[in-house]
Amino acid sequence: MQRCILDASFILTAAFDVHGKVAKTFEQLFQDHKKNQNTLYILPHTMLEIANGLRFSQDNEKLSKEMMQRVLALPLEIFKPSLMQMEKAIELSYATKTTVYDAIYHVVAIALDGIFYTCDKKYVLATKGMGNISLIEPKRTL
Amino acid sequence: MTNQRVTISMPQHLYEKLAAQIPARKMSSVVCEAVERYITSKESIPPESDPVSNFFQLAKKMKKKEDITIQEAIEKGRE
Numbered sequence: 063m064q065r066c067i068l069d070a071s072f073i074l075t076a077a078f079d080v081h082g083k084v085a086k087t088f089e090q091l092f093q094d095h096k097k098n099q100n101t102l103y104i105l106p107h108t109m110l111e112i113a114n115g116l117r118f119s120q121d122n123e124k125l126s127k128e129m130m131q132r133v134l135a136l137p138l139e140i141f142k143p144s145l146m147q148m149e150k151a152i153e154l155s156y157a158t159k160t161t162v163y164d165a166i167y168h169v170v171a172i173a174l175d176g177i178f179y180t181c182d183k184k185y186v187l188a189t190k191g192m193g194n195i196s197l198i199e200p201k202r203t204l
Numbered sequence: 205m206t207n208q209r210v211t212i213s214m215p216q217h218l219y220e221k222l223a224a225q226i227p228a229r230k231m232s233s234v235v236c237e238a239v240e241r242y243i244t245s246k247e248s249i250p251p252e253s254d255p256v257s258n259f260f261q262l263a264k265k266m267k268k269k270e271d272i273t274i275q276e277a278i279e280k281g282r283e
Binding site: 070071074075076077078079084085088089092111112114115116117118119120121122125128129131132133135136137161163181182183184199200 | 245255256258259260262263265266267268269271273274275276277278279280281282
């Protein structure tokens with residue numbers, strides 16, 4: 063069974079780029095999940111990142127709150143990183159000049175032998191050559 | 205209208221706040237109102253559709269953004 067670690071950029075870009083590649087990949091992952099072909103993980107801080115992303119990208123407070131509810135209803139498991147994984151994330155963030163917020167997703171993906179799904183191109187470029195990561199680039203519609 | 209008697213448990217801190225604001229005789233009506241609000245909010249989401257469809261259904265009503273803007277929104281306030 064495939065283990066997929068989703069970050070806030072992947073989830074929010076799927077929402078705001080409905081007809082693009084990100085939404086399609088997102089839907090496919092959840093279809094596979096229904097067939098028990100994968101486990102979809104987020105991390106403890108992912109929901110906060112999504113809430114902040116909604117807060118600073120959408121004007122409509124009511125819709126943002128509704129969207130938060132709907133994200134919470136998705137069949138996502140919250141993975142709590144171990145102390146060793148947190149240390150690895152600090153190590154990786156120093157080595158790649160990235161943030162621990164981002165590096166921890168990658169560390170967990172490596173630890174679970176899974177794939178980290180992200181739309182954060184800057185992070186992917188910074189960790190160039192490392193495995194266990196999939197950059198999902200949105201279709202430009204704007 | 206007939207009533208069903210129920211026993212509920214809640215965290216101590218929550219009970220203390222509730223008890224400080226609501227007289228004991230009004231406790232049931234306040235809890236009923238909260239439950240009704242909860243049920244109403246859940247009913248606004250079509251129960252027959254799946255969570256992914258619900259997610260995209262609402263997403264259609266929201267503003268489209270560039271991925272860079274979304275990333276900046278996620279990271280805003282971190283520094």
